[in-house]
Amino acid sequence: MSPLHFLLLGTLLFGIGLVGVIARRNLFVVYMSIELMLSAVNLLLATFSRIRGDEGGAVLSLLLIAVIAAEAAIFLAMIIALFRAKRSIDAHDFTQLSQEHNA
Amino acid sequence: MIYELFLILPMMLIVLGALMLMLLSHREAPLNRNMLSVLILALAFGLTLSRLGEAHSVFVFEAIFGRSFIVDSFSTLFDLMILGGAMLTLLINHDYFKSRHYFDGDFFALVLFAVFGMMALSHAHELISAFISLEIASLSIYALVGYNSDNPKSREAMMKYVVLGSLAGALFMLGLALIYGATGSTELGAIAAHIAAHPQDAHTMLIIGGFFVMVTLFFKIGAVPFHAWVVDVYHGAPLPVTMLMASTFKIALFAVILRIYLGDFAALGDFWSLPLQILCVLTLIGGSFLALSQSNIKRMLAGSSVVHAGYMLIALNAITLGNFNASESILFYLMSYFISSVGAFGILSFLAAHEHKQLTFEDFKGFGYSHPYLAAMMSIFMLSLAGFPSTIGFLGKFYIFTGAIEAGQIALAALGIFVAFVSIFYYFRLIATMYFYDTPKTEQHFGFDTTTVLILLMAILSIWGGIGTALLPYLPTPDALIELSRHAITSLD
Numbered sequence A: 001m002s003p004l005h006f007l008l009l010g011t012l013l014f015g016i017g018l019v020g021v022i023a024r025r026n027l028f029v030v031y032m033s034i035e036l037m038l039s040a041v042n043l044l045l046a047t048f049s050r051i052r053g054d055e056g057g058a059v060l061s062l063l064l065i066a067v068i069a070a071e072a073a074i075f076l077a078m079i080i081a082l083f084r085a086k087r088s089i090d091a092h093d094f095t096q097l098s099q100e101h102n103a
Numbered sequence B: 001m002i003y004e005l006f007l008i009l010p011m012m013l014i015v016l017g018a019l020m021l022m023l024l025s026h027r028e029a030p031l032n033r034n035m036l037s038v039l040i041l042a043l044a045f046g047l048t049l050s051r052l053g054e055a056h057s058v059f060v061f062e063a064i065f066g067r068s069f070i071v072d073s074f075s076t077l078f079d080l081m082i083l084g085g086a087m088l089t090l091l092i093n094h095d096y097f098k099s100r101h102y103f104d105g106d107f108f109a110l111v112l113f114a115v116f117g118m119m120a121l122s123h124a125h126e127l128i129s130a131f132i133s134l135e136i137a138s139l140s141i142y143a144l145v146g147y148n149s150d151n152p153k154s155r156e157a158m159m160k161y162v163v164l165g166s167l168a169g170a171l172f173m174l175g176l177a178l179i180y181g182a183t184g185s186t187e188l189g190a191i192a193a194h195i196a197a198h199p200q201d202a203h204t205m206l207i208i209g210g211f212f213v214m215v216t217l218f219f220k221i222g223a224v225p226f227h228a229w230v231v232d233v234y235h236g237a238p239l240p241v242t243m244l245m246a247s248t249f250k251i252a253l254f255a256v257i258l259r260i261y262l263g264d265f266a267a268l269g270d271f272w273s274l275p276l277q278i279l280c281v282l283t284l285i286g287g288s289f290l291a292l293s294q295s296n297i298k299r300m301l302a303g304s305s306v307v308h309a310g311y312m313l314i315a316l317n318a319i320t321l322g323n324f325n326a327s328e329s330i331l332f333y334l335m336s337y338f339i340s341s342v343g344a345f346g347i348l349s350f351l352a353a354h355e356h357k358q359l360t361f362e363d364f365k366g367f368g369y370s371h372p373y374l375a376a377m378m379s380i381f382m383l384s385l386a387g388f389p390s391t392i393g394f395l396g397k398f399y400i401f402t403g404a405i406e407a408g409q410i411a412l413a414a415l416g417i418f419v420a421f422v423s424i425f426y427y428f429r430l431i432a433t434m435y436f437y438d439t440p441k442t443e444q445h446f447g448f449d450t451t452t453v454l455i456l457l458m459a460i461l462s463i464w465g466g467i468g469t470a471l472l473p474y475l476p477t478p479d480a481l482i483e484l485s486r487h488a489i490t491s492l493d
Helices: A003-023 A027-052 A056-086 A096-102 B002-007 B009-024 B033-049 B073-092 B094-099 B105-123 B127-145 B152-183 B188-197 B204-221 B230-236 B239-264 B266-292 B297-320 B326-355 B372-386 B392-406 B410-435 B450-467 B478-490
Strands: B057-059 B070-072
Touching: A003 A027, A003 B152, A027 A056, A027 B152, A056 B127, A056 B152, A096 B152, A096 B230, B002 B009, B009 B033, B009 B105, B033 B073, B033 B105, B070 B073, B073 B094, B073 B105, B073 B239, B073 B326, B073 B450, B094 B239, B094 B326, B094 B450, B105 B127, B105 B239, B127 B152, B127 B204, B127 B239, B152 B188, B152 B204, B152 B230, B188 B204, B188 B266, B204 B239, B204 B266, B230 B239, B230 B297, B239 B297, B239 B326, B266 B297, B266 B410, B297 B326, B297 B392, B297 B410, B326 B372, B326 B392, B326 B450, B372 B392, B372 B410, B372 B450, B392 B410, B392 B450
Parallel strands: none
Antiparallel strands: B057 B070
16 A cells, blocks of 8 residues: 555545534534544544655654643543533533523 | 753743642642742743843754754743733633632643743744644643543533544644655744745645644634634633633744745745635624623633634735744734733623623623722723733734734725724623622722732733834833834844
8 A cells, every 4th residue: 555545545534524523413423433533533643644755744743643642641631521411422511601691 | 052052041940830730739738839830830931031132043952853843032022921921821720710610720730831842833843843842732731621531521522522623633644744745844834945946737636634733723712614613612721721822822823834834835925825815704704793792701812812703814924925023023912912911801790700700791891890999990901902002912902903004904904903993892881880880789999919919010001002103112012012023033044
């Protein structure tokens, strides 16, 4: 497989993730979609690094994995806090502020 | 080596202070953590202040970190603004912290981590370090927004901010990957060199990447089409966190936007100009609609903060058209917006601490009779936010609009002035509510404590910034602030 195939795969994964964030209401699925987008970007970085014959890109993707992990920690903590409060992780169950706007 | 350590000492102090506060967070010591964090911030502020005016531009620890962190006059000025902003935010909320039980040591540790992220953002000279600093600041602020997890509003605000913020972070990473693919580097200097070495039409991938990076930054400052979260998050977050997001975080974001626009993408200015103009128009008009429709003061200020971001985008657009003088007007506007909005939010926090109200327009009926001094100061802040002459907000808008007209953006400046007139409606609505209704309540005593003294200071600063040039000799004037900003901008070239 040529590196271009990987670029295509990365773009596809990013698109799937984006659709997931927009279309799904379950916060856990939203979280997984965002992770998918981030992993797609890492794949793109590694592929670019291969195409250019430069190790820098692969190192960048390693650095970014650390940042993604930090984001995952706060996202999961938030999901737990929300679940404890309402026994639900459906985004549509948390609409108090937006209703206030319409009232 | 030692000199470079000295240069980053303020940032190290903030991190060490945050770690120390974390260690102390569950100790039952009779300890005022708010004052402790203010002390740490003040130490860092003093150290940074001692370097103000020095002309230098050093890549910190170039042998280890490459050219990813820079210390120059630009970052020094932004550090001062961020540290001063955080310090005033913490001090002005003194009463509010005392009135709520949930502010423990972790809260102040998170505030300091967020301040560290913002400072690092103004030092970033590379997209990866910019992204990591942005995430340090954002992740701390996500946690701060949902800090009062017993309050359903706070939880909901955190949910909205985290989901949309992570999405924006993913777009930043995509942009970064595309820029890396196009240029082989993420260092701003190398990207600028790449742009200069290649013909204009060979930059498609770079421009798309840069576009994604910009989308993230504009999301964070709340420019319209990316503003869906602003009002809800500002409303749901605890008041001190709203202040931190509305003023200090915005300062840090404009630091990195200015660095990218003035340094790295300056050569691509022709391309940026059109999307920015569309964004300006949308932000000014959309933000006005947001602010007009609110009945809660906190939500109204949140909506108007979108409009204020729009004014600064006008100046940013003037920069992309080659009028680099406009960058000083952004700096001055950031300071003027900071002073007026922190003052206004400070009064809200004072009232929330003492009277436990929802703070709608209804609650302010007759405020001018029950709290005459606070009402007078609130009027000053509203006048300043609306850009009334003789306040600092007027000068800020004046510099922005002249910059836009110099760059040939007459229509955009006209729209800005029109939106400023519209903004008079929702700001003066509050003033009218305060004075045009009777109240059964008797006049409240105006007591001097940390919060009220700081609100008073902000009110004096708003007026002094507008007229005080010749009245107080030996004190720096708005012209000196502009001079300072100009000096800082020159260090970017």
